[in-house]
Amino acid sequence: MRMIRTQQDGPILEILIDRPERRNALTDAMYREIDQALQAANTNPECTAVILHGAGGHFTAGNDLSEFQIPQSSRDVGSIAFLHTLADIDVPVIASVQGQAVGVGVTLLAHCDFVYADQTAVFRLPFVSLGLCPEGASSYLLPRLAGPRLAAQWLLHAQPFDATQALEGHLIHSIEDDPLAAARACAKGLAAQPTAALRASKRLLKANDRPAVHQVLDAEAAVFFERLKSPEAQAAFQQFFTRKG
Template sequence: MSETVLSETVAEGVRRITMNRPDRRNALDRASYRALIDALAEAEAASDIRAIVLTGAGGCFTSGNDIKDFAAAGAAIPRVAIDFLEAISTARKPIVAAVEGFAVGIGTTMLLHCDLAFAGRGASFRLPFVTLGLCPEGGSSYLMPLVAGPKKAAELLMLGEAFDAQAALEAGLLNAVTEEGEALGIATRKAAALAALPPESIALTKALLKRGGAAAVAETIATEARHFGERLVSAEAQAAFAAFLGRR
């Protein structure tokens, strides 16, 4: 497994997948996306793995796409990011997210595809797509209104302002807010509890929960991806990227 993503069995039936670029606040570049896809596929295929914990190294979940890699990659980043989102949205085994620190952009939208999610009190969330001259991704324009309501979804996706863990809980992105530093422990215990249950029953329950919206989610991910790719090369996005990189 790539060093940008770590994958290890941490309890009976539980695989932990860790985004591991702490020097970049676990920003996701092309290599990271490919490694995440591979780690998910491996966990899905392993007969002894029944639940997955998704987290980030160094007290940070992920600061989102690596803008430097993103700006230089053209259409390559959206495709590999979409491949990851398709993988996480269609995973058969339960996924439990443990969030500390920053969860920016895809770091927030991927939570919409996790079955359970827990965050430390100090976690910070943001969906800065419009700020970067882009548009929503990961099925968020469909799923966010469902979990947060249309007005809150518009606020989060259009204004792109940062919000805290309590606001994320109220918006339906989390199951609970933990004390700072405790999200991973709680997420691992919940994953172990899931892993101890009858696996076929768990898989069927997850499939039934997702059945009603599965086609709409897949269609929305594809539609958003097309617009996202177009926005990526727009003058607005290129100016936003240049401004962001110039501040670093």
Template sequence: MTQPSGILMIDATFNDGILEICINRPESKNALNRAMYDRLTELFDEYGDNDSCVAIILYGAGGVFTAGADLKDFQQKREPGDSPAVRFLRSLSRAKPPVIAAVEGFAIGIGTTLLQHCDFVYATASTRCRLPFAALGLCPEGGSSLLLEQIVGRRKARDWLMTCRFFDGQEAHDAGYITELTDSGKTLEKARETAQALAKIPQNSLRATKEMLSGWHQPDLQKAFDNEVLMFAKCLATNATQDSIKQTGKV
């Protein structure tokens, strides 16, 4: 059974227990706006705690994963508490089925940090990643203040977060941030192969394994989200940050 959804530039299909989510805004390099975050949250809330869902695949249309947040949203008044992006990240981080990312082209800002919450990440050697927050006058987000160092180590985490430089898929793979490199145009195929393999494993033991691997850091992760939300809002409210954002395209 297929359940299509072309709402708000997020497309979703659910077949044979596998949910595929496509970020589909190619004219903006799949930059994510508030409405798109809300739709992603709805999908992860619905399928992330659904026993019929055996895997979730996330990818971008047009050979690009996502150029990150649409910075126009950062120029609007922010209400207290979680932003739409943080609500999505919390939902993603709590998903019970395995989450698989197929990453090609650019993965900028949240396009890189959301990968911390995926169980499998497939990318090409030429995939371009960047964590540009400090360069914009902002601070780490997406749980990266906690998880990034755990995944890639102290030195590499500081390098990526403080220099804000681009790094490619090969470097990310060598650092342990990516599961496996594939040829260009093959990441989604690999993600589907993995999802189908996972579907053959007893689901109670698969979910128990994921819970044991990720559950121990959930309290600390949620605290990290809380701290990042406060710091991000403080940074975003400064004139210097707003000037940097206006001079920049998308993160």
């Protein structure tokens, strides 16, 4: 069963995370599918925007924690490859957020060019509470977006925050009754622009940050995968799966 669905509407590509029974929790295979879709969009000279959204009233509950029980190397993980592609893509990326946005479901938003959410959206960065550390270059990007105080609150306290605080911290652009409709309207506006100029302009907007983002992505990943082996993380996962059981 496909859990990542893509739909091309003229120059606009929509990527739907479709695993509603798990609140769209992402597996390694799902990251790789999204990565491939983003790369295809970037090599398509006609593509002017990518919309990323989730099925069943949720964006994504983040990484499927059961996969953290499998020995991994940060050098060959779908999530890291996906994040590097997302950081590098010249096609504008738009996110539509409802319900749960957890972990990478929050950190990926910092790489998007436009983010719309509704009042049901709940954001959480639970890394520290799981014995882990920030990922997705969030230790670099969130202080730049939200300021160091709010970024520290989000990352270190690991508590949920709502769409209003996400808007105050510049993680999202606006709160909408229908964020997917807002994302599609944004994409249509981008499609009206000359494509090569659009991509060149995004490339210039990102040029100064991209080298640092890629460097931080790898530095965070190295610590993250070491933390996965730690007694703190293993105890947190055991507690999580005990509650789920």
